[in-house]
Amino acid sequence: MPVIEARALTKVYRTGLLRKKRRALDTLNLKVEAGEIFALVGPNGAGKTTFVKLALGLLFPTSGEVLLNGRPPTVPETRASVGFLPERFSVPGYLKAEQVLRFFGELSGLRGRRLQQRIDAVLEWVDLRAERRTPVKAFSRGMLQRLGLAQALLHDPDLLILDEPTGGLDPIARHGFRALIRRLNEAGKTIFLNTHLIDEVARMAHRVGILNKGRLIQVGSVATLLQDADDLETVIVRLLHRHADIL
Incomplete structure (x- = not known):
């Protein structure tokens, strides 16, 4: 069973004074398998963020459906199996790192000794154990993303959905974040990346989905996509130009 499955997923917005229709996603069919790092890429306005919001149950589809482990994303058991990092993780600066995690842990239903064990474990994972009592306002952008x-x-969770996780990070922080994502994948996490940074995709992803104007124009492994070019960015640009008239 796919971890994420979209079936003819369509989302139409109505915008402006005349309530004109804008089709953000158009009959999207997509499967993300357990244990892989899957990256969804495409230009601004392609529909990537809309897909993430639908997969998290923050939006409802106009038609079609998206399932997580075979269940709708609004089911509580489904939500409990997903971890989400937004593009810009933001919390009040006066809070200390451990206080932030305690707040989110309690929202997830964790309490007492179990919560403390999980806080210790994740701080170790993201290399922030020494900063557990440091106010968030003193964190760099990279540290804040690691806290997120x-x-x-x-x-x-079994599934991590990461929205532009390395956007705005300096090269050193980006390198460390990539290494952390690989470690999490090796530990058994399925990871879905929503990104426009093609070099990140080439370094991390097992498979790539290329989205443009709400339609999925290509899905394949990085190795397969690179058969006819030296770099992934060239492949993606060629595919976007090739399908521009069709879309």
């Missing part, structure tokens, strides 16, 4: 990943891991 720690909160996504608190309830030990």
Whole structure:
């Protein structure tokens, strides 16, 4: 059973004074298998963020469906199996790292000794144990993203959905974050990346889905996509140009 499955998933927005229709996703069919790192890429406005919101149950489809482990994303058991890191993880700066994690852990239903064990474990995972009592306002952007990943891991989910996880990070922080994502995948986590950073995809992903104007124009492994070019960015640009008239 796929960890994420979209079946003819369509989302239409109505915008402006005339309530004109804008089709953000158009009969999308997609499967993400257990244990893989899957990256969804595409230009701005392609529908990537809409797909993430639908997969998290934050939006409802106009038609079609998206399932997580065979269940709708709004089912409580489904939500408990997902960890989410938004593009810009933000919390009040006066809170200390451990206080942030305690708050999110309690929202997830963790209490007492179990919560403390999970806080210790995720701080170790993201290399922030020494900063557990440091106010968040003193964190760098990279440290804040690692804290965001720690909160996504608190309830030990099987699936991680990461929205532009390395956007805005410096090269050193980006390298460390990539290594952490690989470690999590090796530990058995399925990871879904929503990103526009093609070099990140080439370094991390097992498979790539290319989305443009709400339609999935290609899905394949990085190795397969690179058969006819030296770099993934060239492949993606070629495919977007090739399908521009069709879309």
